[in-house]
Amino acid sequence: MLSFIDGEIEEFRKDIRKFCERDLRDFSSFYDLWEKFPEESYKKIAEKGILSLGIPDAFGGSGDFIRELVATEEIARVDQNLSIQMEIKSLFENTLLLHGNDKHKALLADLAKGKIIPAFAFTEPSGGTDVLGIRTEAKRENGRYILNGTKMFITNAPIATHLIIFARTGERISAFISERNENIRPGPRIRTTGTRGALISSIRIENLELDDGSLIGKEGNGLKVFFDVMDRSRLVLSAGALGMMRRLYEESIKFSMERKSGNRPISEYQYIQDYIVSMAMDIEISSLLIYNAAFLAKNNRQFSMESAMAKLYTTESLKKNAMHAAEIMGGYGYIFGTAVDRIYRDSHASTLGLGSSEAMKITIFNYIKKISGRGLA
Ligand SMILES: Cc1cc2nc3c(=O)[nH]c(=O)nc-3n(C[C@H](O)[C@H](O)[C@H](O)COP(=O)(O)OP(=O)(O)OC[C@H]3O[C@@H](n4cnc5c(N)ncnc54)[C@H](O)[C@@H]3O)c2cc1C
Helix, strand or coil: CCCCCCHHHHHHHHHHHHHHHHHHHHHHHHHHHHCCCCHHHHHHHHHCCHHHECCCHHHCCCECHHHHHHHHHHHHHHCHHHHHHHHHHHHHHHHHHHHCCHHHHCCHHHHHCCCCCEEEECCECCECCCHHHCCCEEEEECCEEEEEEEEEEEECCCCCCEEEEEEEECCEEEEEEEECCCCEEEEEECCCCCCCCCCEEEEEEEEEEECHHHEECCCCCHHHHHHHHHHHHHHHHHHHHHHHHHHHHHHHHHHHHHCEECCEEHHHCHHHHHHHHHHHHHHHHHHHHHHHHHHHHHCCCCCHHHHHHHHHHHHHHHHHHHHHHHHHCHHHHHCCCCHHHHHHHHHHHHHHCCCCHHHHHHHHHHHHHHHHCCCCC
């Protein structure tokens, strides 16, 4: 338990956990096995009010950022495919909240009700790390923007009702919002190793005509929009990774206490204890990193470096601990579709999404340089 999280938030966590156990847990393996968007579970989290967390009351929401993170943790503990939806929702909601105008923000009420399926498109076939290298173009013609280009690995592309699209306007990058229409065409589904309930594909954008009202923030300000949104949404992704780590820990303890070798539970062997202690430590450290950054954000303080640190540490720990949990289970850790197997496959997406681990290190080092006031190299 964290000293700076109050009892009300802990009560909130208990309520969400009960809901996740009762209404979501049993369906997660189905979405993974059949590679389906978790439609029924998405409706349930909308009805429970979880999609409205993170959206202020004034825009049809019901909760703050800390609750959004706690709920994402609890959802990821039972269904990673659903927690990815919390990430995409967070990207969409923060784009509108931080840089949108009143008309854009009016969409948040429908997002909170689950009526909008969002997508956030920056990665291109030529790369996702180099955001400056975006090639999709938005040309100005007759007082409108005409967008052309291709995006890659876009979660929800086949089903999204609304998309945030990053495109080049001259030398600079701008952010746009568009409803889905025939000028935005998803490519064939990309079948990924994990997160199999997320519908991911490329999108071809052809002569997409947008008016000035579709621009998010000012023209040429897209990188600012992008990085402001990343700071917050990386914490939502990290909360998802933390939730998965909690599940690995629970599964590892249960299995190691029941499984015997040489007439003793394997939990009595120090090699196994080492794995479990390491998981407990990583859960504690990740919680501290995530919620410290979240409180900095809540109090309008600078938290970009802390957010990147939280993402780097939590997602790399998740990958390591997923492997250790599978080792603890011996052959049973290698059976397709178990909770540990799913998390093992899903964990890799967490280090890629919203910036790779290498990109996090670049961000952190840039802040180290800034803080030190001189180049360290
Ligand atoms: C499951 C899943 C869902 C996704 N959903 C979305 C989505 O909804 N929207 C979206 O826009 N994108 C999405 N992505 C794409 C994701 O953001 C990118 O995969 C990620 O940003 C990396 O980009 P890339 O794959 O093109 O790799 P690249 O950018 O080509 O990088 C390849 C490797 O080189 C490293 N590298 C690149 N540049 C540097 C550098 N300067 N210094 C050091 N190392 C470097 C990278 O870290 C990586 O290891 C998704 C990806 C996955 C796997």
